[in-house]
Amino acid sequence: MKAKDVSIESYINRKPVKRKNGYGLYISPFRDERNPSFKIDYDKNLWYDYGTGEGGSVIDLVMKLEQCNFSTACEILENGGFSFHRSNISSAIQPHLSTEIIDVTTPFLQGALMQYCISRGISGNIVCAYLRQIHYVNNNREYYSLGMQNVLGGWEIVGLNHFKMVIGNKAYSIIKGKRSNELCLFEGIFDFLSSLMIGNRKCEPQTDCVILHSVTTLKQTKDILNQYDVIHSFLDNDAAGKKCYTELLAMAGKSKVVTYDFYQDYKDINDYLLDKKRTVLKK
Numbered sequence: 001m002k003a004k005d006v007s008i009e010s011y012i013n014r015k016p017v018k019r020k021n022g023y024g025l026y027i028s029p030f031r032d033e034r035n036p037s038f039k040i041d042y043d044k045n046l047w048y049d050y051g052t053g054e055g056g057s058v059i060d061l062v063m064k065l066e067q068c069n070f071s072t073a074c075e076i077l078e079n080g081g082f083s084f085h086r087s088n089i090s091s092a093i094q095p096h097l098s099t100e101i102i103d104v105t106t107p108f109l110q111g112a113l114m115q116y117c118i119s120r121g122i123s124g125n126i127v128c129a130y131l132r133q134i135h136y137v138n139n140n141r142e143y144y145s146l147g148m149q150n151v152l153g154g155w156e157i158v159g160l161n162h163f164k165m166v167i168g169n170k171a172y173s174i175i176k177g178k179r180s181n182e183l184c185l186f187e188g189i190f191d192f193l194s195s196l197m198i199g200n201r202k203c204e205p206q207t208d209c210v211i212l213h214s215v216t217t218l219k220q221t222k223d224i225l226n227q228y229d230v231i232h233s234f235l236d237n238d239a240a241g242k243k244c245y246t247e248l249l250a251m252a253g254k255s256k257v258v259t260y261d262f263y264q265d266y267k268d269i270n271d272y273l274l275d276k277k278r279t280v281l282k283k
Contacts, residue, residue, distance in 0.1 A: 002078065003058070003059055003073065003074035003075075003076075003077035003078050004057060004058065004059060006058050006077045006078075007042070007045055007058070008040050008045055008046070008047050008058045008061060009024070009040055009042060011058055011061070011062070011077070012026065012029070012040070014026065016036070016040070017036040018036060022041065022042050022043045023039055023040060023041045023042060023043075024039070024040045024042065025037075025038065025039055026038040026039075026040065028049055028051055029065060030049060030051070030052065030064075030065075031051065033051070033168070033169055034168060035152055035153045035154070035168060035169055037049060037050040037051045037152050037169045037171075038050075038051075039055075045057070045058060047060075047061055050152055050169065050171060050220055051152075051169050051170055051171070053216065053217065053218075053219030053220050058077065059073045059074060059077065062076055062077060099136055099137065099138045099165075099167050100136060100137050101134060101135070101136045101155065101167060102135045102136055102137060102142070103134075103135040104132050104133070104134055104135075104147075104155075105132065105133045105135070106128055106132065106133065107124075107127055107128055107131055107132065107133045107146060108133065109124050109128070112160065113133065113144065113145070113146055113159070113160070114127060116159075116160050117131075117146070117193075120190055120193075120194075120270060120274070121194060121197060121270065121273045121274050121277050122190065122193045122194070122197060123197065125203060126193055126196050126197065126203055127146070127193070129203045130148060130175070130192070130193065130203075131146045131147065131148055131158075131189070131193075132146070132147055132148070132149075132155075133145075133146060133147075134146065134147040134155055134157060134167070136157075136167060143159075145157045145158065145159035145163070146158050146159065147167070148173050148189055148211065148213075149173065150166075150168075150169070150170070150171040150172060150173045150213065151171050151172060151173060151174060151220075152168070152169040152170075152171040153168055153169065154166050154167060154168030154169040154170060154171060155167045155168060156173065156189065156211075156213045158189050158190070164213075166213070170213070170214065170216075170217065171213075171217055171220055172210050172211060172212050172213060172217045172220055172221055173210070173211045173213065174208065174209065174210050174211075174224075175192070175205060175208065175209040175210075175211070176208055177204065177205040177206050177207040177208045177209060178204065178205075178206050178207070179206055179207045179208075180207075180208055181228060181229045181230070182206075182207040182208065182228055182229065182230045182231075182232065183207060183208045183209070183210060183225070183228040183230070183231050183232065184205065184207050184208070184209045184210070184231075184232040184234060185209075185210050185212070185221075185231055185232065185233050185234060185235065185248070186209065186210065186211045186212065186234050186235075186269075187211075187212050187213075187214075187215060187234075187235050187236050187241060187244070187268065188211065188212075188213065188236075188268070188270075189211055189213070190268075190270045191211075191234055191236070191268055191269045191270055192209055192211045193270075194269045194270040194272070194273040195209075195234060195269060197273055198269070198272075198273060207232065208228070210224075212244075215235075215240050215241065215243070215244040218244055218247055218248065218251070219247075219251075221251075222251055225248075225251055225252055225253070225255060226252070226253045226254065226255060228255050229255060229256065230255065230256045230257075230258060231248070231252055231255050231256070231257045231258065232258050232260070233245060233248060233257055233258065233259050233260075234260065234269050235248070236267060236268040237263070237264060237266065237267055237268065238267055238268075241268075245259075
């Protein structure tokens with residue numbers, strides 16, 4: 001059998017967490033995790049890792065896991081010597097996290113976390129509408145932060161002094177709006193919340209919204225971007241944001257990408273919001 005014809009399913013040699021409509025979702029062999037983020041398309045014999053945004057053929061998978069070149073990967077597959085890292089599989093099947101969530105609640109209107117959001121220009125009603133207060137344990141110490149759940153079930157955490165982390169799998173979040181043919185793209189949670197404040201403090205966005213949480217997750221959105229006629233880009237104006245915008249243009253296909261210059265002199269849309277609030281207070 002030729003290397004490219006070896007099924008990824010047989011190479012993995014394990015049961016999927018979920019099997020549906022010609023594909024399976026697996027615990028990723030590349031890291032420890034609780035929720036499956038490794039997809040195998042059985043019909044096309046392709047894999048995709050939502051956690052890293054990488055994917056490809058069975059040969060690509062062997063090259064990545066075995067850290068070998070193309071020829072060696074083909075030899076492994078053709079000889080049936082699946083030297084797939086069994087130790088990696090066993091550790092992935094038994095996922096563990098040093099961080100564990102204790103409770104998820106609606107944020108308190110009083111307290112340091114809410115005051116921090118207010119200091120970032122965000123009102124309490126918008127915070128309560130889109131964020132949750134996360135009570136979690138990290139290395140046997142308890143913490144409280146605010147978070148938004150992403151599409152893979154992980155929690156994107158934000159806290160005091162611009163603190164950020166993720167509990168679970170890294171991914172983007174999507175918020176449904178009134179117009180499903182248009183999409184607003186944001187880099188961070190406070191960029192999204194700032195847009196609601198600028199839009200007359202309306203809690204419901206007019207379009208669907210994607211919050212990347214990190215420019216590295218843009219690749220994960222490839223399958224959904226082309227579903228929209230128009231993509232409104234509200235990416236940051238720093239080097240990372242500009243690079244992300246270039247990648248967005250390459251991925252957008254027939255979708256029209258629209259940018260806005262009202263915050264071009266600021267790092268991001270939240271900085272713009274804060275400056276406008278300071279200007280109003282001075283009057």
